[in-house]
Amino acid sequence: MAMAEPSIFHNLEIDDGRDPSVQEFIENTLAALINELSRSPAEANISITLKRRASPIACIINPTNGALEASTRVDTYRKYSWPGKTAHEAWKFTAKGLVAGEFRLIRDSHVLIDAQSVTGDSLIPRTEDGDEIDISRIRWVLVIEKEAVFHRLARISYQTRALAGEGIMVTGKGYPDFMTRTFLRAMSDSVSNQSRRPPRFYALTDGDPHGMAIMSTYKYGSAAHLHQNARLSIPRLQWLGLRVTDIIAVPEVLGDTALLSLTKRDRKKIMAMLRNSPVWASDGPEPEWRAELQRMLVLNLKAEIEILYGCQGGLEGWINRRMFRQE
Amino acid sequence: MSKQYLSRGSADNAHVIDIFSLAITDKQILSTSGASSIKVHSTTDADFPLVQSIDGAHTIGCHHIVTNGNGSRAITAGFDGEIKAWSCHDGHWAADKKLTADLTGADAWAIAISEDGQYLAGVTQEGRINVWDLAADGTRIRDHETKGSFGTCIDLSPDGRLIASGHEDGAVYIFTTETGRMPFSLSGLVNPVRAVAFSPKSRILAAAGDSKVIVLYDTSSGEQIANLSGHSAWILSLSWSDTGEYLLSSSFDGKVKVWSMETKACVATHSETDKAVWNAKWLPKIGKTEGFATAGANRSIAFYREATG
Numbered sequence: 001m002a003m004a005e006p007s008i009f010h011n012l013e014i015d016d017g018r019d020p021s022v023q024e025f026i027e028n029t030l031a032a033l034i035n036e037l038s039r040s041p042a043e044a045n046i047s048i049t050l051k052r053r054a055s056p057i058a059c060i061i062n063p064t065n066g067a068l069e070a071s072t073r074v075d076t077y078r079k080y081s082w083p084g085k086t087a088h089e090a091w092k093f094t095a096k097g098l099v100a101g102e103f104r105l106i107r108d109s110h111v112l113i114d115a116q117s118v119t120g121d122s123l124i125p126r127t128e129d130g131d132e133i134d135i136s137r138i139r140w141v142l143v144i145e146k147e148a149v150f151h152r153l154a155r156i157s158y159q160t161r162a163l164a165g166e167g168i169m170v171t172g173k174g175y176p177d178f179m180t181r182t183f184l185r186a187m188s189d190s191v192s193n194q195s196r197r198p199p200r201f202y203a204l205t206d207g208d209p210h211g212m213a214i215m216s217t218y219k220y221g222s223a224a225h226l227h228q229n230a231r232l233s234i235p236r237l238q239w240l241g242l243r244v245t246d247i248i249a250v251p252e253v254l255g256d257t258a259l260l261s262l263t264k265r266d267r268k269k270i271m272a273m274l275r276n277s278p279v280w281a282s283d284g285p286e287p288e289w290r291a292e293l294q295r296m297l298v299l300n301l302k303a304e305i306e307i308l309y310g311c312q313g314g315l316e317g318w319i320n321r322r323m324f325r326q327e
Numbered sequence: 328m329s330k331q332y333l334s335r336g337s338a339d340n341a342h343v344i345d346i347f348s349l350a351i352t353d354k355q356i357l358s359t360s361g362a363s364s365i366k367v368h369s370t371t372d373a374d375f376p377l378v379q380s381i382d383g384a385h386t387i388g389c390h391h392i393v394t395n396g397n398g399s400r401a402i403t404a405g406f407d408g409e410i411k412a413w414s415c416h417d418g419h420w421a422a423d424k425k426l427t428a429d430l431t432g433a434d435a436w437a438i439a440i441s442e443d444g445q446y447l448a449g450v451t452q453e454g455r456i457n458v459w460d461l462a463a464d465g466t467r468i469r470d471h472e473t474k475g476s477f478g479t480c481i482d483l484s485p486d487g488r489l490i491a492s493g494h495e496d497g498a499v500y501i502f503t504t505e506t507g508r509m510p511f512s513l514s515g516l517v518n519p520v521r522a523v524a525f526s527p528k529s530r531i532l533a534a535a536g537d538s539k540v541i542v543l544y545d546t547s548s549g550e551q552i553a554n555l556s557g558h559s560a561w562i563l564s565l566s567w568s569d570t571g572e573y574l575l576s577s578s579f580d581g582k583v584k585v586w587s588m589e590t591k592a593c594v595a596t597h598s599e600t601d602k603a604v605w606n607a608k609w610l611p612k613i614g615k616t617e618g619f620a621t622a623g624a625n626r627s628i629a630f631y632r633e634a635t636g
Contacts, residue, residue: 245603248561248579261477261495267452274387274406282344282362282388291344291624294361294388297406298347298605300452300477300495
């Protein structure tokens with residue numbers, strides 16, 4: 001099984017292996033696990049309790065690397081249990097991201113994977129420290145919130161047919177796991193070495209609080225794993241859409257029914273985002289994101305990407321136009 | 328007959344995020360936005376200087392600000408759900424801590440204040456209409472139920488007799504402040520209503536929103552008097568001139584229109600921006616000339632005056 005978010009081995013903080021407290025911790029943890037594993041499944045409580053580094057509230061955006069990080073050290077503990085307390089937790093332990101497009105994964109100067117656009121979509125490959133991803137032939141990377149939207153675009157090979165040229169599409173199927181973020185970061189890092197016209201990185205999410213929070217997770221990182229964000233954030237990520245205001249501007253094509261009212265939970269989520277995350281602070285890095293959340297509250301509206309299926313030229317036509325506008 | 332309004336300057340980038348609401352006193356214009364401060368600009372100086380910035384008024388932004396007739400009191404409603412009170416002495420605004428404390432827990436999305444500043448009316452996200460007596464420690468004196476649709480806008484009639492609210496389901500309700508009864512329900516709009524405004528003599532209620540039409544109702548009978556059509560995008564705000572001769576409307580596509588009540592026709596259209604104009608309001612008359620201010624997603628406040636001679 002692939003270890004996706006949260007990667008417990010990163011959290012163990014083993015420096016040299018000789019620290020007796022580390023040894024002791026590992027032995028105790030292993031003993032407890034083996035003990036629980038030997039019991040009947042109904043009684044077993046297979047879990048590891050780990051110290052986490054910071055509470056999600058006390059965080060800042062690091063100005064040097066554009067990542068969401070802890071501002072002060074606040075110790076908290078969290079218990080990870082198998083197969084997971086909830087469906088959500090179990091789901092976090094399986095690799096889930098998908099990629100479509102042309103790239104080469106290079107490890108120790110050898111081409112490990114040579115993905116061709118024509119082969120369609122596949123699971124995001126596991127990358128290791130030091131891996132390079134060669135995307136020198138593509139013009140754009142599109143990070144897509146929803147799997148269904150990804151499949152719709154992959155079916156028509158949008159990665160080879162976009163007006164903006166060849167590209168790569170990635171989806172983390174909602175909130176992204178570490179492997180998806182690691183893969184995207186490796187692509188972004190490889191672009192930094194590329195001098196001429198680097199490819200653009202775009203995010204395409206729903207025009208609702210979850211879509212905005214997912215985009216923020218890709219760009220700045222997640223509040224739940226602050227110490228990982230510096231090596232996973234993608235500061236170059238641009239917001240392609242969907243804005244609620246995009247849809248209001250073209251109601252003739254889509255009809256006013258394309259818009260949905262916010263639920264009470266949506267409104268609560270937006271207020272919590274505005275209050276708690278420095279990403280949405282009034283003096284923060286993304287005034288447009290803040291304004292969009294506030295416009296949603298004022299209009300009491302949200303919009304799902306799927307409504308673009310019905311616009312002129314379909315979803316792909318809309319993306320073509322939008323990428324052209326942001327070039 | 329068309330009228331001409333000329334640009335008389337602007338407070339550029341008055342806020343760093345969309346300006347959602349404007350309030351006017353005889354000498355000042357107050358604005359609130361998605362940023363945390365309330366900005367006060369003078370309207371008596373030709374270049375509309377910033378005279379005060381109340382920083383940190385609402386940490387996560389403020390969507391509504393209203394002032395009473397003589398400009399001594401302002402009430403704001405923030406995105407954090409807080410209602411705050413402000414008072415003005417010699418042109419300087421300060422927090423009214425007592426009244427703000429009195430209003431703790433007061434639930435309202437859109438708000439309106441009576442001409443004399445004594446009553447505050449609010450409509451909640453659940454469509455409930457409340458009235459608080461600000462002279463009696465913010466006691467809630469009225470609580471009206473509607474059908475539960477999001478309350479987007481509210482107004483108190485200048486004569487103090489009526490409250491009107493507009494809702495997301497297209498409903499417009501009128502209540503009498505005296506008895507709390509609903510004399511009639513108003514029909515005509517099916518899409519979300521985003522603005523309601525009583526005329527200065529309280530005889531007409533104007534309502535508008537996503538239907539792109541302004542509907543005028545007779546407040547004594549509830550009958551529709553007229554439909555004003557011409558906007559091609561959602562209408563976000565309405566404001567009556569002092570005399571009630573003209574109605575000002577602003578819309579999502581950046582257009583601002585002036586409507587004559589005599590002819591029931593649009594007499595002027597302004598489109599300085601293609602971004603949403605969240606709010607447009609008439610300014611106090613200077614001599615005989617009328618003017619108005621607009622603000623919205625372009626983050627500036629623009630001022631217009633009627634062309635004379």
